[in-house]
Amino acid sequence: MSKFTELKTISCTICGSSFTKKSNLNSHMRIHSGEKPFSCEVCEASFSRKQHFMTHMLIHTGDKPFSCEICQTSFAAKATLISHLRTHTGEKPFRCEICESSFTQKSNLTKHIRVHTGEAPFSCEICSSSFSEKSNLTKHIQRHTGEKRLPCEICGSLFSDKSNLTNHMRIHTGEKPFCCEICESAFAQKSSLKRHMRIHTADEAFSCEICGSSFTEKSNLTKHVRIHTGEKPFSCDVCGSSFLRKQHFTIHMRIHTGEKPFSCEICNFAFSAKSRLKKHMCKHTGEKQFFCKTCRSEFTTEKNLKEHMKKHTDHKAC
Structure with missing residues (x-):
């Protein structure tokens, strides 16, 4: 018998995905069951995979064994270091087959693909609203609960997540860390820089089927269409x-x-x-x-x- 005989595969009975090891199938099945057997004794966070649990524990120990040789920034996980290195090299290995946009991380490509497919896999159990990203669902749920735990130490404003607090703090500090490499304009938020860049690229991907007007953002097209529909x-x-x-x-x-x-x-x-x-x-x-x-x-x-x-x-x- 050949040394390279075809490997026997085991299939998931729910979605049909195939695996060569039963242990990999068991890990995969937790996606469907929602089971998270690896729990953190410090903060009670739970994980479906041991590898993710081990990476999480480094948050509490403060151990960051993986260092960038270019800027000396340290990371708890090797995968995070690899992603970080692409900010120096400019490498974007994950390419969209539909519009050819490129990304430094596979997770960002996955999120981007949903723009084309319209997939919104994260649903709110309260009002049935659906979202393409889990983080957006989390923010949405906080609107129902009204939960705002993070205060601004300067003006006392409360925020539901750290990213919103960080963005808010720039109002007080005047910090604008996102700079345009073409005209040197600076912005407090990354999303503002992205919108600005379309001025230089003339990228207007969303067109009105009624009058032909073009927009750089889908949300602006949605608002524009209401002029025609009267909605x-x-x-x-x-x-x-x-x-x-x-x-x-x-x-x-x-x-x-x-x-x-x-x-x-x-x-x-x-x-x-x-x-x-x-x-x-x-x-x-x-x-x-x-x-x-x-x-x-x-x-x-x-x-x-x-x-x-x-x-x-x-x-x-x-």
């Missing part, structure tokens, strides 16, 4: 007003609640919308945001610009 999904339970965008609905609700969360630091005047505070600040700073396209005159308020524009229209009428 106003955000309704006020108090007065019945409906809105195209959630942002406009949120601002409207403050009419009923009286909430004015945006305050002027100079005169303490408060506003229900950030845009109104911005306009108000121009009175203090003298900044002129509005300009006439006809004669290039500048104005601090839109109202003053409109009054000015009448001069041009009246002149044409004569």
